[in-house]
Amino acid sequence: MRVYAASLELYPEAFRERYGAEMLDTASREYAAAKRPLRFAVVLMGDTAMSVFRENLRATPVRPVMLAGFVMFFSFLLLGVALFGQQRLRRGADQAPEALTAQVAAQPDSAAARLGWPRHEISSPEWLSSSSSFLALYDASGKVWAANAEFEGALPQPPKGIFATIRARGMYKVTWQPEHGVRVALAGRSLPDGGFVLAGQSLIPGEARTDSFYRFLLELWAVMLLYTGVLVLSRWWQASRRTV
Missing domain, CATH: 3.30.450 (Beta-Lactamase)
Structure with missing residues (x-):
């Protein structure tokens, strides 16, 4: 929950001031009631990553610092999912x-x-x-x-x-x-x-599934970087046209 509270700083300021306290309170109550806290935490982090990205898309202008923060957050999130998935697949064997x-x-x-x-x-x-x-x-x-x-x-x-x-x-x-x-x-x-x-x-079969899982996460990370780069370039181009 401390990680989740810190991740709220990635939202646009207006959104965070309006909804931040309510989101933290709701997440805390749902986490306390969850039968599988680790699974809940992974799902919560995934939803948060997508929500942060969506809300920052809506905010104008897009702040490079926020996009960089999102990239770092999403990268660490995928790393955590990779470690969790590795342990889950290993226990399956x-x-x-x-x-x-x-x-x-x-x-x-x-x-x-x-x-x-x-x-x-x-x-x-x-x-x-x-x-x-x-x-x-x-x-x-x-x-x-x-x-x-x-x-x-x-x-x-x-x-x-x-x-x-x-x-x-x-x-x-x-x-x-x-x-x-x-x-x-x-x-x-x-x-x-x-x-x-x-x-x-x-x-061997479990390790093959782990490798496939890693490839999927790597592809997801690459798509996220590409999409973020396209977004930055498009906003930069729009800003340069307005300046001209």
Whole structure:
């Protein structure tokens, strides 16, 4: 809300004096009542950016300082959206492995039906480009003894340090990269018998979606810069004609 209050300074002075206090009060009440405050904040910043731009278009003459402020504000807004989107997409890759390990930890017997053949080869392009999850069971020392996946012909064996962290926390999520080009969102839990269950999903599809999201934001930023530049030039041309 402090960022939002500061962003009100980007509005034209007459608009800010007439509506600023009311806008801040309304936003504060809606933010306090929001069930998902972060999502509300992102939407509020997006609406504010468009509103600032619209109101400054209406104001005459267009002040270069205000346009520069808008460009900076919109740029930082897109940066915040990019970071938020990256975290959101990364957490999406953890959901299936987390759910799978939670089910096995609650019902250890349910793992048997998932550990048969055929096994996934997690270094294969087919698995890396899919949304399939694998499941693996480990003894109390962290040694794998059953899995429905392989890595280069052997059962998947991540670093033993992962299991010490799982034992300390009960549950752990980490990115496992056994070799270049193989990136796995790994989730693990302790089992009642002292062993461990791990499940993993390829990060490649999620990273492709992240790259596409970044390209969209970059294109949006470029359009904003182009439009602002055209606006400045058109107003400068109009002012020069009036002067002549």
